[in-house]
Amino acid sequence: MALTTELPQRVPADGLPHRVTIYEVGPRDGLQNESGIVPVEVKAEFVERLADAGLTTLETTSFVHPKWVPQLADAADLLERVERRAGVDYPVLVPNERGLDRALQAGVEHVAIFASATETFAGKNLNRTLDEQFGMFEPVVTRARAEGLRVRGYVSMAFGDPWEGAVDPAQVAGVGRRLVEMGCGQLSLGDTIGTGTAGHVDAVIDACVAAGVGVDTLAVHFHDTYGQALANTLAALRRGVTTVDASAGGLGGCPYAESATGNLATEDLVWMLDGLGIAHGADLAKLVDTSAWMAAALGRPSPSRVVRALSG
Amino acid sequence: MALTTELPQRVPADGLPHRVTIYEVGPRDGLQNESGIVPVEVKAEFVERLADAGLTTLETTSFVHPKWVPQLADAADLLERVERRAGVDYPVLVPNERGLDRALQAGVEHVAIFASATETFAGKNLNRTLDEQFGMFEPVVTRARAEGLRVRGYVSMAFGDPWEGAVDPAQVAGVGRRLVEMGCGQLSLGDTIGTGTAGHVDAVIDACVAAGVGVDTLAVHFHDTYGQALANTLAALRRGVTTVDASAGGLGGCPYAESATGNLATEDLVWMLDGLGIAHGADLAKLVDTSAWMAAALGRPSPSRVVRALSG
Numbered sequence: 001m002a003l004t005t006e007l008p009q010r011v012p013a014d015g016l017p018h019r020v021t022i023y024e025v026g027p028r029d030g031l032q033n034e035s036g037i038v039p040v041e042v043k044a045e046f047v048e049r050l051a052d053a054g055l056t057t058l059e060t061t062s063f064v065h066p067k068w069v070p071q072l073a074d075a076a077d078l079l080e081r082v083e084r085r086a087g088v089d090y091p092v093l094v095p096n097e098r099g100l101d102r103a104l105q106a107g108v109e110h111v112a113i114f115a116s117a118t119e120t121f122a123g124k125n126l127n128r129t130l131d132e133q134f135g136m137f138e139p140v141v142t143r144a145r146a147e148g149l150r151v152r153g154y155v156s157m158a159f160g161d162p163w164e165g166a167v168d169p170a171q172v173a174g175v176g177r178r179l180v181e182m183g184c185g186q187l188s189l190g191d192t193i194g195t196g197t198a199g200h201v202d203a204v205i206d207a208c209v210a211a212g213v214g215v216d217t218l219a220v221h222f223h224d225t226y227g228q229a230l231a232n233t234l235a236a237l238r239r240g241v242t243t244v245d246a247s248a249g250g251l252g253g254c255p256y257a258e259s260a261t262g263n264l265a266t267e268d269l270v271w272m273l274d275g276l277g278i279a280h281g282a283d284l285a286k287l288v289d290t291s292a293w294m295a296a297a298l299g300r301p302s303p304s305r306v307v308r309a310l311s312g
Numbered sequence: 313m314a315l316t317t318e319l320p321q322r323v324p325a326d327g328l329p330h331r332v333t334i335y336e337v338g339p340r341d342g343l344q345n346e347s348g349i350v351p352v353e354v355k356a357e358f359v360e361r362l363a364d365a366g367l368t369t370l371e372t373t374s375f376v377h378p379k380w381v382p383q384l385a386d387a388a389d390l391l392e393r394v395e396r397r398a399g400v401d402y403p404v405l406v407p408n409e410r411g412l413d414r415a416l417q418a419g420v421e422h423v424a425i426f427a428s429a430t431e432t433f434a435g436k437n438l439n440r441t442l443d444e445q446f447g448m449f450e451p452v453v454t455r456a457r458a459e460g461l462r463v464r465g466y467v468s469m470a471f472g473d474p475w476e477g478a479v480d481p482a483q484v485a486g487v488g489r490r491l492v493e494m495g496c497g498q499l500s501l502g503d504t505i506g507t508g509t510a511g512h513v514d515a516v517i518d519a520c521v522a523a524g525v526g527v528d529t530l531a532v533h534f535h536d537t538y539g540q541a542l543a544n545t546l547a548a549l550r551r552g553v554t555t556v557d558a559s560a561g562g563l564g565g566c567p568y569a570e571s572a573t574g575n576l577a578t579e580d581l582v583w584m585l586d587g588l589g590i591a592h593g594a595d596l597a598k599l600v601d602t603s604a605w606m607a608a609a610l611g612r613p614s615p616s617r618v619v620r621a622l623s624g
Binding site for chain 1: 318319320321323324325326328471472477478479505506507508509510511512514515536537538539540542543545546547577580583584586587588589616617618621
């Protein structure tokens with residue numbers, strides 16, 4: 001259905017920020033979860049189109065070992081193909097010092113590390129205890145900072161853990177605080193399994209602030225597995241968070257259900273921000289075109305509601 | 313993925329109601345939009361299973377003329393098959409006096425009328441002007457009330473109109489007020505095309521209250537076409553609304569995109585309410601089972617995120 005440009009109606013709400021930074025994770029978090037391997041030329045075009053659409057923070061790839069994530073084995077090649085533009089930030093994920101070496105060789109200016117809020121996931125994902133993970137990340141962050149890089153710290157399983165169940169917000173805040181003390185300039189609070197709800201978002205943010213982590217240091221990273229991602233984002237905005245992770249087209253589908261969603265879809269976020277009159281700099285029509293193109297390349301419909309509604 | 317019963321974590325938020333009434337519209341709003349005809353035995357089982365799952369308000373069918381909505385031509389037959397239980401409310405939609413006659417013959421205690429917030433949709437859906445629609449509904453509401461029935465008034469296109477674009481909240485409130493004065497005990501503010509966002513929800517509710525319609529008279533009815541339904545519900549709860557329309561499994565798919573969503577999915581709402589510690593009386597596992605069963609009967613996947621995640 002073609003809609004007039006009057007929709008969504010722009011109706012600001014009280015108590016929300018005036019501007020939000022969209023931290024786009026589609027090329028990394030989205031594509032690393034695709035079962036097939038996307039050709040590097042397609043990835044490069046994806047990144048360029050996202051920049052054309054006005055997104056200014058594009059997590060481009062990960063220097064994880066190809067044995068673990070073969071989907072992103074082309075990280076260095078991709079970064080060579082992407083024309084890095086002034087005013088656009090191209091962070092990459094680095095799991096360890098070897099990954100940082102490769103990132104530095106690729107000339108990146110911003111890296112992200114992926115920590116766990118829970119003991120069990122630290123064991124399964126990093127083969128470390130909750131406490132040992134800091135010893136693993138410390139040399140990565142220290143060296144990245146010494147090289148003049150900015151560092152983001154993901155705090156994964158921050159709203160629930162598939163093995164442990166509930167996760168104490170104070171424990172999440174403790175992990176976050178250690179990462180900030182280590183040198184992370186931004187924390188991304190990750191609802192990796194998508195189980196969190198709005199009051200829980202308040203509680204985790206409040207716990208971080210109580211632990212001395214400023215709300216301007218926080219980003220939120222919601223997966224939409226249980227349909228909560230946008231409502232949770234609204235809660236986080238009300239708490240003063242101004243950086244929101246999202247994935248163009250909602251890429252990042254769970255392997256167990258065709259076209260089930262992974263990350264919050266960038267387009268669904270942009271629709272809300274446009275309605276609320278919150279500035280973000282992205283062009284919805286260009287995003288929708290890009291995600292429709294990528295969905296065709298992947299051979300499956302986009303999980304984004306907005307992409308489906310506007311590209312049908 | 314099987315989750316522990318600890319998830320979602322129960323973390324109440326400030327400023328929200330303690331209890332919400334879920335007004336289930338799946339059998340009517342959901343199934344009237346299905347392209348195929350669902351057998352009446354399947355519909356009856358659907359309604360019974362929804363009651364078994366603890367839902368207490370089930371909009372069961374519509375006495376619209378079968379020429380317009382052949383999917384619900386079995387309205388009288390369905391109501392005969394459903395064993396109406398104490399403590400469960402079975403409202404039905406009636407478009408006009410003839411529909412009310414049929415509803416009265418079927419022994420219903422609660423009817424709903426479907427008004428328009430906009431001039432254009434009143435013309436297209438009712439063949440009336442915005443103002444003339446009240447003359448059409450007045451005898452229906454008056455007679456229903458005289459017969460001791462409760463009456464709900466839908467205010468459709470309350471957050472945007474596909475032909476007119478923007479809709480003034482004051483106009484929505486004016487329509488709502490006329491319906492209340494006429495005898496409607498509840499208003500359901502309908503985002504029929506799903507374009508509204510959270511600040512807009514605040515504005516429409518505030519306009520209704522300013523027009524003298526108490527917030528306890530209001531329900532919200534969101535379609536998830538642009539992914540906004542749950543975030544908008546959260547906004548409405550913060551404004552004090554305690555009746556939320558939802559459709560089991562997110563039934564009510566738009567005709568233009570396979571498994572695109574219609575109404576807010578009851579299960580996604582229940583997940584949020586459970587996380588927020590807001591009482592509602594429904595059993596999530598039974599709802600998921602019911603919606604998975606209905607999705608199989610309809611031959612397409614449920615658009616509900618929760619149903620997909622928990623029934624995969």
